[in-house]
Amino acid sequence: MAAPAALLAGLAQAPGLIDRGPLWSRWLFEQPWPLIAAVVAASAAIAWRRNARGRGASAAVVMAAGVACAGAAYVTSRVVQTERESLVARTRALVDAVVGADAAALRATLGRSVALRLGAAAGIAGGLGGAAVEPERLVEQVTAQMSGPYRLIEHRTRWARADTDARRAPGAVRADGLSQVRVWADPAQSRVPVSSTWLLTWERLPGRSGQERWALRGIELQSLDAFSTGW
Missing domain, CATH: 4.10.860 (DNA Excision Repair, Uvrb; Chain A)
Known part of the structure; x- marks a missing residue:
């Protein structure tokens, strides 16, 4: 029982927030x-x-x-839509696609492979630390779970932020951008409200129209709070 307790304790800690870019840029173009x-x-x-x-x-x-x-x-x-605004919109759309078990939207968002880091916030050896998952397998798992045992009655994206100047990323995943999102959810099965914070790693890939698109390369669970009203 020590490992689950340590995991919950570590995941309950508030994660550090990523940089949102220069203040002048946000005030001029975004806020x-x-x-x-x-x-x-x-x-x-x-x-x-x-x-x-x-x-x-x-x-x-x-x-x-x-x-x-x-x-x-x-x-x-x-x-003017900045790259940060574009990535924030992409992040919010990803949350909606996951919750709605939208396979087509998920396929359009994922990169060539996705590195998962779950439980790293607790520092537990043997957790999922950067395990690469093929996009189609991830789509199948997400749609099966979110339309079944993990189906949500309600969810809200509390906030989302992005850093497009970042070149760092969890593990060895290359990053053209990072985004961070806080989600509140009401699961249909347990009816225990949960809030979670996620760090997403993105890269730019060529799109069908010739323009680059943001593609998801990494997912890290940073915090998980049960019985939460969200923040």
């Missing part, structure tokens, strides 16, 4: 609201001071320029 708020607030403050000094026309110009810059920042964030 513009802090930048928009700062620009509007600064413009309003300058306009108020100028208006108080009797320079109403100049104040109006400053305020209009601030609003225009804020609008440009918002439009830019909507038009």
